Amino acid sequence: MALASMTGFARALGETEALRWTWELRSVNGKSLDLRIRIPAGLETLEPKIRERCGRVLRRGNVTIGLAMQRDQSEQQLQVNETALDAVLATIALLKDRVPDLAPPSLDAILSQKGVFELKEPEEDAEQQDALHNALLTTLDAALIDLVDMRHREGRAIGAVIYDQIERIAELTQAAETLPARQPAAIKARLKKQISELLEAGDGQFDAQRLHQEAVLLATKADIREELDRLHAHVAAVRELLDTGGAIGRRLDFLAQEFNREANTLCSKSNDVDLTAIGLDLKSVIDQMREQIQNLE
Template structure:
């Protein structure tokens, strides 16, 4: 059974509140070569950037992660305050108008107070305890959003692990099929070599018997795929161990996928029969599909 793997794509969200403040954390993750954390915070809360990076760094090893905070401060506890400068400017303007238009109707208090900037809503000064409580609540909901992202990445990772396990089983099956290919049987190899040696002998009457023997040995060596088959089996075992171990194994699996592809290419180039070539091409198809899945793993 495969261990716990994580993909590099996912989404997490968490809402929070403290006093009159309301906020929402949203975190997104996509594939990346390493861990890249980008943070977008509203003015006045920039000090949380270090917390965001540190918390994400503890949970994730790879991925391009974007952390965003939407923050709203309600006016439930706000108190009105007269902006003296704005009020003086409005009164001065009204006095100027009164002098120029003596018959103009006087402006009442409601009209004066309704002018923009005359009344401001000010938040009460927060004490150290309130600030600490707000910071704790923001950090807690951040951790919740990142935990939701981590769980989504693990869920996708479990699905990818199942697909990879099936692809490894298919590679093992194809490797065994190549092992048993009729064209690899000693009788078939001898018959093919005999035909090639006969062609070589007929090409030149002066062909030295020792040289003929060397050519036959070279043909036999080129047709031997024993090492490729053994390495394919070893790579399947190594990949299975990584899946069972779980964790951030994407880079190691990607390296193994390259090795799988190398062996499949060599098998195709050494093939001495159409059935073996067909197996080699099918191997390459499965390996390419496996690499696509591995690219999504942490």
């Protein structure tokens, strides 16, 4: 399965003899699939079908779905809104009672009041409504295809960046693995020096049991075997997820947190300048990788 970004945009147009419409779909990052649907009044029955169609092809992201419609004015009928007209006439009568000398308004002035005239949409029977709904949904499907295609294109680009970053993490992990300071002889020499310094600090009266405890503590602190093993395992897991594809953003984000935890522990255990530098480089690459992962579905 292909990787998909959560960002994208698509537009699709449709028309009949009397209507033209435009679907616009905008998608950005989100923790789950959040659909915000904006459709004209009277089409509310379409919303469940819109959600069902989006749910088939999208897994995550905040998606705004808008439908704009324009009817051919030649199909619309001009009519008087009697309620609005009665309100205007009642106001005129009230003003005439209060201001007897007020000149009566002209017919043009009355009819020009907002709401007195209105355009009425032609009524459609059930068959016509079904045909329109099907046409609207067909156009929505076309927009969804374009949106998914754009998200996949961006997903491939993001995947390529993450591949490079995970290879860099693997290289840094291997560099820590083969660091001269981690070789047994180097660890032994460093430990011997630290013990010697402890003895000198104690004026030769350092307790043997305390010395043993300090030696164990220093040896434990110098051992980053578990951290390196887990880093290698996380690298393998990320590679497998990238090769599998699909909606893997959540799992990659969890692994990025685990990477960061191991890098922090490696830095805290480090008693070597070169190992500390590797740990800091790891943290930098991991942060960059996590930024990319946030965009994946």
